[in-house]
Amino acid sequence: MKKLHNKVAVITGANSGIGLATAKLYLREGAKVVLSGRRANALNEVAASLKGDFITVTADVSRAEDNKKLIRETIEKYGKIDILFLNAGVVLRPTPTDEITEKHYNEVFNINVKGPILAIKEALPHMNDEGTILFNNSVVTQRGFDGLGVYSATKGALRAYQRVLTSEVKSRKIRVNSIAPGPIVTPIFDKMGLPKDVSEEMGKGFAKRVPLGRFGTSEEVAKSALFLASDDASFINGIELEVDGGMSQI
Numbered sequence: 001m002k003k004l005h006n007k008v009a010v011i012t013g014a015n016s017g018i019g020l021a022t023a024k025l026y027l028r029e030g031a032k033v034v035l036s037g038r039r040a041n042a043l044n045e046v047a048a049s050l051k052g053d054f055i056t057v058t059a060d061v062s063r064a065e066d067n068k069k070l071i072r073e074t075i076e077k078y079g080k081i082d083i084l085f086l087n088a089g090v091v092l093r094p095t096p097t098d099e100i101t102e103k104h105y106n107e108v109f110n111i112n113v114k115g116p117i118l119a120i121k122e123a124l125p126h127m128n129d130e131g132t133i134l135f136n137n138s139v140v141t142q143r144g145f146d147g148l149g150v151y152s153a154t155k156g157a158l159r160a161y162q163r164v165l166t167s168e169v170k171s172r173k174i175r176v177n178s179i180a181p182g183p184i185v186t187p188i189f190d191k192m193g194l195p196k197d198v199s200e201e202m203g204k205g206f207a208k209r210v211p212l213g214r215f216g217t218s219e220e221v222a223k224s225a226l227f228l229a230s231d232d233a234s235f236i237n238g239i240e241l242e243v244d245g246g247m248s249q250i
């Protein structure tokens with residue numbers, strides 16, 4: 001039997017990178033998948049290449065109304081939620097502390113922290129007992145990277161929030177876990193707005209800090225997102241699983 005047979009999974013930021021790889025894997029494992037993203041055209045492009053039972057919903061996670069819409073359209077189509085993967089996130093341009101602006105802070109926190117929290121608030125009344133909530137955090141909460149202060153703070157905030165949520169939903173046997181990827185090859189780096197050579201140098205620096213000496217792939221992270229969402233992880237709750245080639249450990 002497929003690992004997610006008949007499960008309904010909502011994935012934010014599913015038009016790209018880790019979210020898209022996870023959506024593809026969940027579909028292969030029998031889930032009904034709601035792929036959400038903020039750009040309708042990107043979602044349409046992705047939808048044309050996918051097979052299985054899925055819908056797409058255009059929703060900007062930083063907007064309360066859009067989170068309501070995401071869950072409303074999910075319930076209209078599938079009636080319940082088993083898996084909620086809060087994956088959407090941004091880094092934006094690396095910014096040292098003396099250059100941080102209120103705009104930069106608000107944008108990163110609104111997408112990375114407010115978004116998941118409001119999506120969970122909307123989803124909880126529609127989640128099946130024994131469902132699963134999954135955050136996409138990062139190893140940046142365990143290692144310091146210059147210029148990534150605001151981004152790292154958002155991921156630390158999610159980890160703290162996750163512990164509270166794990167307790168709040170325990171009576172419903174909902175498991176709440178996180179993935180903490182190390183450097184993964186995805187479009188997130190191109191979206192930082194850095195010149196190509198600077199971006200490449202930064203990438204080499206990241207890879208050097210990984211004991212396995214390389215970036216990971218979205219598919220490698222998706223496999224962990226499948227494991228944590230499936231019954232294979234039925235007694236795993238409240239954890240953060242590093243998918244980082246060992247970067248956080250040495």
Ligand SMILES: NC(=O)c1ccc[n+]([C@@H]2O[C@H](COP(=O)([O-])OP(=O)(O)OC[C@H]3O[C@@H](n4cnc5c(N)ncnc54)[C@H](OP(=O)(O)O)[C@@H]3O)[C@@H](O)[C@H]2O)c1
Nearest residue numbers: 013015016017018038060061088089138181183184186188
């Ligand atoms: N790649 C890494 O090295 C790495 C490492 C650790 C953690 N992570 C985390 O992994 C998650 C996925 O990132 P990725 O690497 O797969 O990058 P990605 O390919 O850029 O995917 C991020 C997704 O989030 C979406 N998104 C951004 N802002 C949004 C908003 N306001 N509303 C809805 N969707 C929004 C993006 O949409 P657009 O296409 O419109 O931008 C995209 O679909 C993020 O939370 C990131 O922090 C990544």
